[in-house]
Amino acid sequence: MTTNTALEEKFREVGGKRPYVQRLFGRIAGVYDLMNKLMSLGLDGYWRKRAARYLALATGQTGLDLGAGTADLSIAVINGSGPGTKMIGMDITPEMLDEGRRKLVRMGLQDRIELRVGDAEHIELPDNSVDGCCSAFTVRNLTNIKQGFSEMLRVVRPGGRVVCLEISHPPGKIFGTLFYLYFYKLAPLFGTVIGKAFEEYNYLPNSLTTFPKAPALKEIMEEAGWSDVRYYYLNGGIVAIHVGTKAE
Template sequence: MTTNTALEEKFREVGGKRPYVQRLFGRIAGIYDLMNRLMSLGLDRYWRKRAARYLALATGQTGLDLGAGTADLSIAVVNGAGPGTKMIGMDITPEMLDEGRRKLVRMGLQDRIELRVGDAEHIDLPDNSVDGCCSAFMVRNLADIPQGFREMLRVVRPGGRVVCLEISHPPGKIFGSLFYLYFYKLAPLFGTIIGKAFEEYNYLPNSLTTFPKAPALKEIMEEAGWSDVRYYYLNGGIVAIHVGTKAE
């Protein structure tokens, strides 16, 4: 049985990919931030800052963070923007949002970032209601990626951007081999030792197996209606930031 077949079987057992992902992230919510720091060797904060810069919200604007989790990307956006900038963070996992709310209170950002349960494939917001949309490590968890990008396009105002930060497929042969060794073998081991969460940290790398490479994801975004779509590799292609604009 291939890994992907095994994953698909697990999705079927619980009624689909969405409920599987929701339960999985609910179980690791308490260790999610710690594991991000450890597994990325601290680079995940830098990646989010870069993504926030590409979103480029102006003072007084409101952005949407999909798959907001514990709110790290929303925090990076408001910290890098003017004092009147606000974020709405949506996630399907209440446990992750609870962790995020505690963090926002500690940082005094609860008035600038609103976290709510929400689904990126069916966004509970009106058309043209936010100035920009972003996500970090969320798109590969969608059951229907094109539908997610169509929904993002619907809620963003004309002229606004979408910015998606994702684990990618490093294009270089030697570096790519090292990355796969680390991501597929060592990451699940870290998850087992630190969080007693082998299944969760086995899913995360294997979710990348069928995830489109950066050029293919660019095409999906364009087919969904996004204009001027570009992607930027960071750290040798470990991650990529995908940026698109809604035509005016």
């Protein structure tokens, strides 16, 4: 049985990919932030700051963070934006949002970032209701990636941006080999030793196996209706930031 077939079987056992992902992240919510820092060798904060910079919300604007988790990307956007900027963070996993709310209270940001349960493929917001949309390590967990980007396009106002930060496929052969060794072999080990969560941290690398490479993801975003789509590799292509604009 291949890894992908095994994953598909796990999805079927619980009624689909969405409930599987929801339960998985619910179980690791308490160690999620720590594991992010360990597995990215401390780079995850830098990646989010870069993504937040591309979103570039102006004073008084409102952004949407999909798959917001513990709110780190929302926080990065607020920290890099002018006064009066607000964020709505949505996630399908209540346990992750609970961790995020506690963090926001500690930072005094609870009045600027609102966290709510929500699905990136069926966004409960009106058309043209937010000034920009972002996500970090969320898109590869969607059941239908094009549907997700279509929904993002619907809720963003004309002229607004979408910014997608995702783990990618490093293009270089040597670096790519090292990356896969680390991501597929060592990362699940980290999860087992520190998070006592082998299945969860085995899923995370394997979710990349069928995830489109950066050029293909760009095409999906364009098919969904986004204009001027570009992507930027960071740290040799470990991650990529995809940016698109909604036509005026």
